[in-house]
Amino acid sequence: EPEVTQTPSHQVTQMGQEVILRCVPISNHLYFYWYRQILGQKVEFLVSFYNNEISEKSEIFDDQFSVERPDGSNFTLKIRSTKLEDSAMYFCASTGTGGLQPQHFGDGTRLSIL
């Protein structure tokens, strides 16, 4: 079964540094998403991406965040000048042509900011 893949599985970074989290969505999917989950809390939506542009972003997704689809397969989340509170699991998800279809999640990147 096709799956969403994410790298790295764990990233440890000093506060203030930039990080790039990478995702390869399922190949025929068109809608891409980033979510995050702080330890012990619920999964929260960050951003959705369709047709090479952001379609919606949450309040969490401020100017320190950006997303990009640099080629036909990768989907990246960049966090500039990381803060301690950015420590969380970051999940990438994708879904097919119908936006109401279930989203399939990658196994996440655990980001630890020191």
Add this chain to the structure above:
Amino acid sequence: RKEVEQDPGPFNVPEGATVAFNCTYSNSASQSFFWYRQDCRKEPKLLMSVYSSGNEDGRFTAQLNRASQYISLLIRDSKLSDSATYLCVVNVGGSNYKLTFGKGTLLTVNP
């Protein structure tokens, strides 16, 4: 009112028990509904979509009541492998199709 609210749990049940999870959502414009399960420190995995007429998948039955904005999940004959956090998830729809998650209910099935 929280967008998606679930039983806080945790639930501890013996193998073979029947367990029910309840969920309410606040946005009446919500268009699609799902139950995901999440194992500790893992990604959410789709368990089942929830349809207006109710649907069943083996030991799992999901119900939706749009008038009450209520979703349920019933697990029959629970197995040790059912131990996980069960997430009620709602999609409000529109061009963005973001998912809104409940906080989840932890289930532990004991031998």
